[in-house]
Amino acid sequence: MTKRFALIDMGTNTFHLLITEVDESGKQQELIRTTAPVRLGQGGISNGSIAPAAYERALRTLRDFRKQIDEHEVDTVRAMATSMVRNAANGDDFIKDIYKQTDIRVEVIDGDREAEFIYYGVRAAGVLDEKTALVMDIGGGSVEFILCNKQEIFWKRSFEIGAQRLMDKFFQQDPISPENIAAEKAFLQDKLQPLTEAVAIYKPSVLVGSSGTFDTLCDIDALRKGDTSRQQKQPAASAVAIYDFYQIHQDLLRKNHEERLAIPGMLEMRVDMIVLASIAVDFVLEQYHLQEIRVSAYALKEGVLQKVLQEEGL
Structure with missing residues (x-):
């Protein structure tokens, strides 16, 4: 059946x-x-x-x-x-x-439940292992952070600092000004204090980005290297080298709307928000000394599916 x-x-x-x-x-x-x-x-x-x-x-x-x-x-x-x-x-x-x-x-659903569903989605993508990971899901309204490995969640929290909120607050000119970049990072430093405390306890070594912004970063990275395979079928699990992320990040900060839109792999619906999201990724990498970026194409909806199948005994 x-x-x-x-x-x-x-x-x-x-x-x-x-x-x-x-x-x-x-x-x-x-x-x-x-x-x-x-x-x-x-x-x-x-x-x-x-x-x-x-x-x-x-x-x-x-x-x-x-x-x-x-x-x-x-x-x-x-x-x-x-x-x-x-x-x-x-x-x-x-x-x-x-x-x-x-x-x-x-x-x-509240932020806590959202974070839990994202964890199940990310786990189903196969990007988690024994290492402690910091999962980061950047939405338009909120950003979920989950400290976990493939067995369990150690800590999770949703923060109302999504890319649309950051854009309304800090995207005053295009390209974004160094002052606004610094202001966003200071804002994140303040808002993410509970995460900073949790990271000190659980010591993650890997950043796992789920869907959205991270998918687009992977698309841009692949096309920069002449790899078109992601255009045909998006893999559930991917990775971006830290060096490659920073190449793309610097590019996003330097360019204006039209120039960003011309980047192969860029999606029109992310063209401005990705600037603010990328600054947030840079902040997290730097602040928590993470050495590796993995990407899960699965997030909330795949996590909900996992739970539904569990309930149905499938």
């Missing part, structure tokens, strides 16, 4: 839909994997509500997701909303409108 599952991740920047078929032996076949640049936080994240244009874009995207879910005769739908919705004054109305228009029930 095969079952079909649809997982929806309603992020602050992008919405994701994953439809997977699982047979009774637990073998998975991916049917649909799609990402939509909804920009739910645009124009509203800093004043705590979903702006009308973003609200409408989100509903339109979810109506489209519903169509794909129906076409694939899915058995179980799980939809998760994160930072933007959990902090928005009009978040409840938004959830009700989604249900009215699409019949999709959305679970608004």
Whole structure:
């Protein structure tokens, strides 16, 4: 008896839909994997509500997701909303409108649960081993950090310092000014104090970036080296050498919007936010003396799938 599952991740920047078929032996076949640049936080994240244009874009995207879910005769739908919705004054109305228009029930999850799901997703990608890793998931609204290895989570926390929030705060000119770079790092130093304390205890040696920004950094890195294999199929697990990351990072800081958009592998929906996200990655590497960057293409939705399969006994 095969079952079909649809997982929806309603992020602050992008919405994701994953439809997977699982047979009774637990073998998975991916049917649909799609990402939509909804920009739910645009124009509203800093004043705590979903702006009308973003609200409408989100509903339109979810109506489209519903169509794909129906076409694939899915058995179980799980939809998760994160930072933007959990902090928005009009978040409840938004959830009700989604249900009215699409019949999709959305679970608004807190940062702690989000971090836990991300861990299960990253673990399923096969990037964790015995070494203690610091997992970093950069969303538009929040950033999740998890100290873990492949067996267990030692510490986890979600911080409301996502790339859209950082952009509203520090992206005052393009290319970004050295003053703004320094200001972002000082802000992170302050906000990430609890992480700094946890890192001192658990001493991670590897940074594991999950999805989003990190996928784009891997795409750019591969194309710089003439490797086009990622364009055909994105691997679940990848790596970026520290040296290569810094080459790309310096490039992102030097260039303006148009020049960044021309970088092979760059996605239009990340072209500005990636500057702020890359500064955050640089800060974490430097601050916590991490020697290696691994990348998981799996994150929240894959983690939710792992939990659903566990519940179903598959």
